[in-house]
Amino acid sequence: MLMKIAVKNLSRQKTRTLAVLITVALGISSLMIYHGFNTGIMNQYRENTIHARYGHGQINIKGYRDTIWEKPWEHWMEPDHKAFQDLANSNLVDNIFPRVSFYGLVNNGKRSISGLGEGVVGKIEAPFFNTINIIKGKNLSTEEDGIVLGKGLAEALGLGIGDRVTILANTVDGSLNGLDFFVTGIFHSGMKYFDDVFFKIQLDKAQTLMDTNKIEYAAIGLHNIENWEILAGSLKAHSDIEATAFNVLDKVYYQNSVDFLQAQFNFILIVIFTIVILGIFNTVSTIIMERKNEIGNLRANGESKGEVMILILSEGVILGFFGTAIGIVMAYLINFTVLAKGIEMPPGPGITRQFITHVELQTSFIFICLLIGILSTLIGSFLAGRKVVNLPISELLRNAH
């Protein structure tokens, strides 16, 4: 009976009911689209971070990343470490990318500039690390003597694609060693300090330069990002190894950006929530004031303040539910029509090119939207109803038509 009256009451003030429904629907669809937009940006940025450099995470000897070592190679992993076999056998892992890094001099035949080199297995890295921003040539792949340099480093040495360079580096024993390479590609990460010093060569060449067969660390590519925690858990069997997720490795850029966007989203959420509550409060106040005498009659016939409030809140719940449902449908409609081609975005942190982001609406967010929609109408209805419910019955019955 209560719900029947609530539904019928809503149908008698069609314009005002529609106004509340539109307020809720607009608020919820805005929230849903903004959440989807945020998710799209974050997912794209996450994929960019993973496929540009870090993979889904890395393994190294425990404590290696936290300490500055005089002779770091003494804390590198043996190539036959059991962890590599376990990773190779794991069905969670797509690929393992062993790497070493070293300082060396990059010489163009006329002058030398010190740089930070990294040895990688180009053949397996190239397909996975496909978001690196190569501005000339191509990424390092099967070229045995290939080298890929940062933009600043290449410009400082006047190097172009196909030019020859010599890398000079210390072996682990302290003697000087050198090898010749041909420029395969030039990249631009957008981080000047990185572009001015960084270069990549094949792993075996880097190991030859340093006269070692050890692995500094291995980046790991997974089939599914959700499986990182499972993999990291299984690697705990190796007490000398630590596994670190990409968001920890790139905390400054990735995690901080994600936290920043999340904080922004929470702020917008509060703004929309407040607007919806105020909008509903205003409309519901008018509706309830017009029903003052009716509420007076209910109170005169024994309805408690609580029971009258429940009737008012029931109407709020119905409005919240249907307003939210309309808002969700609106969000999907807008996403599949107006936003179907995505939104062109300016370069994000650590990215030098524009990109298209898609609004990724989350079904898991529907439940939260439903809660927000119903809660906002409940609060709006409560604030509006409280004024009338607390009036004396005689006051409610006065001013009859």
Next chain:
Amino acid sequence: MFTLKNLSFSYYLDKAEFKAIQNVSLEITQGDFVTLAGPSGSGKSTLLSLLGLIENPPRGSIYYKGEDLSILSEGRKNYLRRHEFGFIFQHFYLFPVLTAYENVEYFLVKQGILKEERKERVHWALETMGLDQFKHKKPSELSGGQRQRVAIARALAKWPKVIIADEPTASLDSKTGQSILDYLLTINRDAKVGIIMSSHDPMVLSLSPRIIRLHDGRLEL
């Protein structure tokens, strides 16, 4: 049923006191048909509101079946209003979204009456008021007299001990008003339900078994 001793009640308009009821003492017994008469502003509606627990406790005392109404909890007041009192207002206050049947049924649901008994009571009340053929009509589809009869049926179906009616005929033409009064007299006689109503309509007063006259909030002897 009601015992009033030295009852006084004032309204305050800004800081000015308006004495609506002054030192009223009277006795209304179970099953009485009482009409409060007097000109506008004489205190009829205020006295009805005090008897029906619509106004807050006054100075002096009101007893209902020996119970002091001025010290009742909110819950007890709600109980009495829900189970023992029926109300009829000049402007009916029907739920515009419900049919005549549903309007009568609503407070029975609140009384916790089971469906079968509810059905019987609603049919009886509507039939008593000659409204059986209008039970599926909404208030907007009924005449003023029919609406007031629905309001009476609604009060009657509760099986109250007393019906408190504030100017129930004032919004109606004299013929309809007389028929409403006939219905109230019948209910009082057949269902043994006490009626306390206010009116300044001479026709109503001429047919009322007991009249209590008020003037400026005082009993007119």
